[in-house]
Amino acid sequence: MKTPLKILMMLHMPWNRNLGGSRVQIELADELIKMGHQVEKFAFEDAFPHFKGTAWETITRPAFATKANKFVQNYGHHFDIIDAHQGNLTLPKEKLKFKGLWVSRSVGLHELYYQFERSTVRHFSPSRLKVRLWNQLLRWRNYREVINCRKSFQYCDLINLPNATELDYLQDFAEKTVVFPFGLSQQRREALKAAIQPVSLRLSHPKVAFIGTWGYRKGSHDWGKIIREIRAEIPSVQFVFLGTGLSEEKVLQDLEMSPVSWLNVIPQYDSELLPKLLSDCTVGAFPSYLEGFGFAVLEKLAAGLPTVAYNVAGPKDILASLEKTSLVPVGDWQQFSQKIISIVQGDRGNYQELQEQGLELMEQFAWEKIAQDMLYLYQCRLEAMG
Structure with a gap:
């Protein structure tokens, strides 16, 4: 050296x-x-x-x-x-x-x-x-x-x-x-991968995960429509919003919703807890309008979550090789929702293939x-x- x-x-x-x-x-x-x-x-x-x-x-x-x-x-x-x-x-x-x-x-x-x-x-x-x-x-x-x-x-x-x-x-x-x-560091990648639960369990209890501060730039004004679209086809689906920076009350106010058992808002969390928080999720969602890069996308992929994002700088740099399954035009919340639905309703083999592609992609980062x-x-x- x-x-x-x-x-x-x-x-x-x-x-x-x-x-x-x-x-x-x-x-x-x-x-x-x-x-x-x-x-x-x-x-x-x-x-x-x-x-x-x-x-x-x-x-x-x-x-x-x-x-x-x-x-x-x-x-x-x-x-x-x-x-x-x-x-x-x-x-x-x-x-x-x-x-x-x-x-x-x-x-x-x-x-x-x-x-x-x-x-x-x-x-x-x-x-x-x-x-x-x-x-x-x-x-x-x-x-x-x-x-x-x-x-x-x-x-x-x-x-x-x-x-x-x-x-x-x-x-x-x-x-x-x-x-x-x-x-992501080797330790972080290994911790996220180690917490992955079996595909059959993830698909039988569908849960959509979002990581990010709550605001217009991160898609807060699209989430109400996305939630309604997905739940119309998959009534059993759950959602978890991690690191919103705002209380559940304020998030629900933006969504024009009352408290429900199937939506969990966690305003802050210690970074070391993320593997556990993502372990039982099924798919990642990231409808951000502007990013520098998007750690949230990397972490979801490392946690074995097929992830859907708007086609903006950062996420598109990460997900370029998975464009057909993972990227949609910015602001197209309907196509965004449908891609999530297709992943959750797809067969086990398709889900496992998407999961493996994401984990393989992580080696570049x-x-x-x-x-x-x-x-x-x-x-x-x-x-x-x-």
């Missing part, structure tokens, strides 16, 4: 494995450390150690980039590589006083998310003035982050993207953009291989810089 590298992971989110945005760098850090490299982090809690989460603090606190720029100016010389989220660093390298490799990372291109949020405002504007004003303030902060992201892309040495759609979108920076998918390929590229770029 070459001389061990000193790598700084930088992100404007809490260093928490249960958060999808943070999880990417946390799990990459795990793999890099196994390879013998030294990894440190500068995350939200390091920049704002006394932050209590009040609305006033959320609006008035400085931009994370202000703290991050200062940190690198003071301590960046200790590191060979800085792997920072998009928009975290916003100054030219000479002002940062950093001579190593600066990678700007997307786990979902902020500019695309901002455009999506703006487009949904016209359709789903809250009725309460206070909520509308709060959302306007948040949009102002988000627009500031769009500007910061553009600065980081301009000044960094390399841009690391999770899907091909973002690569096409950032054509202005094509000479320094690369695509690396996300993955092993963190240990992705981290190795990524680091090789980082080292080549670093050496080329002299």
